[in-house]
Amino acid sequence: MRLGNLPVPKEAVEVIEEQDISELYPPQEEAIKAGALDGKNLVLASPTASGKTLIAELCAIKHVTEQDGKVIYLTPLRALASEKYREFKKYSRLRKRSGTRVRVAISTGDYDSSDPWLEAADIIITTNEKTDSLLRHKARWMGDVTLVIADEVHVLNDVDRGPTLEVILTRLLEFNPKAQILALSATVRNAEEIAEWLKAGSITTEWRPIKLVEGVCLHNTAEFNDGSSIKIGGDYGDSVLNLVAYTVKQNGQALVFAETRKKAVSYAKKIANAVKKLLSRPEKRSLKTVSDRILAAGERTRVSDLLAKLVQLGVAFHHAGLSASHRKVVEDAFRAGKIKVTAATPTLAYGVNLPARMVIISSYKRYVPGYGRYPISVLDFKQMSGRAGRPRYDNVGEALLIASTSDEQDYLMESYVFSKPEKLWSKLAVERVLRSHVLASIASGFAHSEQGLYDFFEKTFYAYQYGSKNIRPIVAKILEFLYKEGMVNLDGKRLFATDFGRRISELYIDPLSGVIIRDGLYNRADSLTDLSFLHMVCHTPDVAPKYYPRRREMDGLNVFVGAHRGEFMFEVPEEWTDSVVYEEFLGEVKCAFVLESWINEVSEDNIIERFSVQSGDLFRLTETVKWLLYASHELCRLFGHKDLLAKTSALERRVKSGIKAELLPLVGLRGIGRVRGRALFNAGFRTIKSLKHASIGQLTDIPMIGPQVAKKIKEQVGGLVRSDEWERLRREVGEGQKQISEY
Numbered sequence: 206m207r208l209g210n211l212p213v214p215k216e217a218v219e220v221i222e223e224q225d226i227s228e229l230y231p232p233q234e235e236a237i238k239a240g241a242l243d244g245k246n247l248v249l250a251s252p253t254a255s256g257k258t259l260i261a262e263l264c265a266i267k268h269v270t271e272q273d274g275k276v277i278y279l280t281p282l283r284a285l286a287s288e289k290y291r292e293f294k295k296y297s298r299l300r301k302r303s304g305t306r307v308r309v310a311i312s313t314g315d316y317d318s319s320d321p322w323l324e325a326a327d328i329i330i331t332t333n334e335k336t337d338s339l340l341r342h343k344a345r346w347m348g349d350v351t352l353v354i355a356d357e358v359h360v361l362n363d364v365d366r367g368p369t370l371e372v373i374l375t376r377l378l379e380f381n382p383k384a385q386i387l388a389l390s391a392t393v394r395n396a397e398e399i400a401e402w403l404k405a406g407s408i409t410t411e412w413r414p415i416k417l418v419e420g421v422c423l424h425n426t427a428e429f430n431d432g433s434s435i436k437i438g439g440d441y442g443d444s445v446l447n448l449v450a451y452t453v454k455q456n457g458q459a460l461v462f463a464e465t466r467k468k469a470v471s472y473a474k475k476i477a478n479a480v481k482k483l484l485s486r487p488e489k490r491s492l493k494t495v496s497d498r499i500l501a502a503g504e505r506t507r508v509s510d511l512l513a514k515l516v517q518l519g520v521a522f523h524h525a526g527l528s529a530s531h532r533k534v535v536e537d538a539f540r541a542g543k544i545k546v547t548a549a550t551p552t553l554a555y556g557v558n559l560p561a562r563m564v565i566i567s568s569y570k571r572y573v574p575g576y577g578r579y580p581i582s583v584l585d586f587k588q589m590s591g592r593a594g595r596p597r598y599d600n601v602g603e604a605l606l607i608a609s610t611s612d613e614q615d616y617l618m619e620s621y622v623f624s625k626p627e628k629l630w631s632k633l634a635v636e637r638v639l640r641s642h643v644l645a646s647i648a649s650g651f652a653h654s655e656q657g658l659y660d661f662f663e664k665t666f667y668a669y670q671y672g673s674k675n676i677r678p679i680v681a682k683i684l685e686f687l688y689k690e691g692m693v694n695l696d697g698k699r700l701f702a703t704d705f706g707r708r709i710s711e712l713y714i715d716p717l718s719g720v721i722i723r724d725g726l727y728n729r730a731d732s733l734t735d736l737s738f739l740h741m742v743c744h745t746p747d748v749a750p751k752y753y754p755r756r757r758e759m760d761g762l763n764v765f766v767g768a769h770r771g772e773f774m775f776e777v778p779e780e781w782t783d784s785v786v787y788e789e790f791l792g793e794v795k796c797a798f799v800l801e802s803w804i805n806e807v808s809e810d811n812i813i814e815r816f817s818v819q820s821g822d823l824f825r826l827t828e829t830v831k832w833l834l835y836a837s838h839e840l841c842r843l844f845g846h847k848d849l850l851a852k853t854s855a856l857e858r859r860v861k862s863g864i865k866a867e868l869l870p871l872v873g874l875r876g877i878g879r880v881r882g883r884a885l886f887n888a889g890f891r892t893i894k895s896l897k898h899a900s901i902g903q904l905t906d907i908p909m910i911g912p913q914v915a916k917k918i919k920e921q922v923g924g925l926v927r928s929d930e931w932e933r934l935r936r937e938v939g940e941g942q943k944q945i946s947e948y
């Protein structure tokens with residue numbers, strides 16, 4: 206089927222053709238035939254890179270340009286939202302019937318806003334969580350949505366992220382019964398069941414633009430499911446290394462999945478030794494640039510130094526401990542073919558698209574902290590193996606598991622390669638996750654009675670799969686909790702949310718966290734310090750998972766608890782009465798201790814050394830805690846703790862930037878993070894006013910403040926600058942170099 210024959214505006218076809226697309230892929234053709242462009246609801250389950258996004262794009266354009274419609278595109282991750290935004294942005298050139306241009310918007314941040322500006326957007330790319338919060342804030346435009354695109358709908362199976370997706374889909378469909386729904390999914394066994402739930406048609410295909418062969422490698426032989434096999438060299442006495450060398454020698458790239466971060470790093474080191482011999486001079490030169498980029502992005506730590514060193518040798522590691530900026534450099538350089546091999550944890554397979562010719566799954570076990578090692582699911586295996594084969598670069602993608610005996614080889618062939626992925630199951634009925642959705646239903650006025658609540662939850666995928674009776678007792682129990690804690694109340698038979706309940710729902714935190722913060726602010730510690738607030742928020746279930754204190758850290762943490770006993774908002778549990786509770790408490794204390802170090806300007810490298818907490822983990826913790834401190838601030842307002850308003854607000858900003866209070870005035874400037882802020886402060890510039898009076902020369906004399914940053918500072922703070930100095934600065938900085946990273 207030709208793109209040009211589709212009933213979509215020819216300008217849209219032109220935009221798509223610019224990407225060298227003229228014929229539809231088979232799953233795309235099926236989707237069109239099934240009525241995707243005629244407003245039919247559809248679940249499209251097909252492998253990664255089979256072109257699902259294009260179908261979503263065509264539908265979206267049709268809605269916006271021909272029907273004055275409004276489109277919401279849901280993704281499970283912020284990184285994916287950014288990726289999709291870039292893809293949809295190209296349609297901003299098109300015009301609607303009214304003559305105005307198509308407006309594409311992305312909204313992923315700030316969970317305490319209804320983002321009224323989105324009312325003017327035609328295509329809104331967002332995350333499931335943000336949509337949930339927008340619904341709670343009763344964003345008016347939600348009722349105008351005519352097309353809901355739900356990407357990665359297999360996330361329904363995920364304990365942490367599934368329930369939110371399920372609730373927002375139920376809600377959106379209830380809200381806009383006439384809206385079209387397009388759900389995109391990896392190939393799963395029960396796509397039809399999801400389709401029935403969504404009152405949609407379903408298309409399931411295994412089609413991929415590049416052939417995929419899957420198999421198992423034993424010693425020096427890899428056997429594939431199509432009956433073929435390859436012999437690989439045996440130089441390294443390790444199948445993974447041999448496979449990697451084999452692939453790189455043939456100008457291919459490899460992705461190695463390892464069970465843990467530690468193993469990913471150790472593989473990367475070993476692989477680098479093998480790969481470095483295979484690099485050409487120009488390749489080494491371009492890798493040096495990538496390596497420099499890593500060193501320049503964010504704070505330097507032992508982890509980023511090691512990454513930079515390995516990248517020079519053509520190899521990277523990739524896991525959630527890396528900062529987002531380092532991960533991005535690795536992803537871009539891998540896509541550009543500069544990095545030959547990336548050793549990653551399985552989370553990579555669930556994030557951004559990073560295909561490689563050869564995917565090696567070094568272990569079929571996965572380590573779950575606190576529980577041990579488990580065999581991965583077939584779904585996990587398929588998600589990883591599906592990354593094999595780069596469109597436009599490879600003729601075939603190869604995915605291999607590694608076996609050490611022939612029995613194991615048979616087992617792996619049987620259990621993974623020739624197995625179908627498991628069914629998806631709703632994870633909604635977990636009290637921890639359902640709590641917040643029950644409150645939101647009442648607080649946002651979606652349900653006005655107990656029966657109204659049941660009616661809503663009976664429309665969910667959970668009720669569809671397990672029957673509506675099963676969810677009632679959990680909802681009833683949660684309702685009792687919310688009533689007891691004063692978040693909801695009854696007026697006759699009418700259920701309504703109290704001010705407390707409404708605010709908690711809007712703040713997008715777990716109701717239990719709301720109760721903990723409310724009680725903490727009321728009880729207060731004997732001696733109220735930064736630690737009191739940091740521990741209070743780390744005590745909430747929204748900080749999850751907590752850092753797991755290691756054996757060798759226990760003594761230090763015990764001493765820390767002893768020294769700060771009077772600073773906790775809650776009673777310290779007795780070590781000897783309940784060791785599990787005490788250990789959990791130590792986990793919270795460890796989080797608070799890490800944060801306290803962070804806001805006292807301990808370097809990231811030091812935090813890695815002292816707590817084994819890496820930059821990526823630290824960032825995620827600060828993001829959550831920042832939000833909880835904001836929520837605490839809002840609750841101080843609600844409950845009249847005026848004396849704590851300034852404290853919670855300052856702490857929130859300090860956690861955001863990792864600074865002592867004295868740097869607060871400085872880090873408000875763009876381009877000034879904690880390192881440059883400290884440098885300015887130490888040089889005597891402690892206020893905006895002092896910067897206003899500073900000469901350019903004085904600023905550029907400070908370490909880390911080059912002409913570019915000095916110019917930026919001056920542009921922001923104002924004040925007089927001698928014209929010859931300004932001219933010199935402009936010459937030094939040059940045009941086109943305006944962007945500076947925060948430091």
Ligand code: ADP
Pocket residue numbers: 224225226227228229230233251252253254255256257258259596
């Ligand atoms: P999915 O959403 O299924 O993971 P994508 O939509 O991201 O897959 O498509 C993967 C790649 O294939 C993209 O680079 C896209 O531009 C390209 N592509 C999509 N449809 C076609 C087509 N009909 N012909 C050629 N390339 C296509």
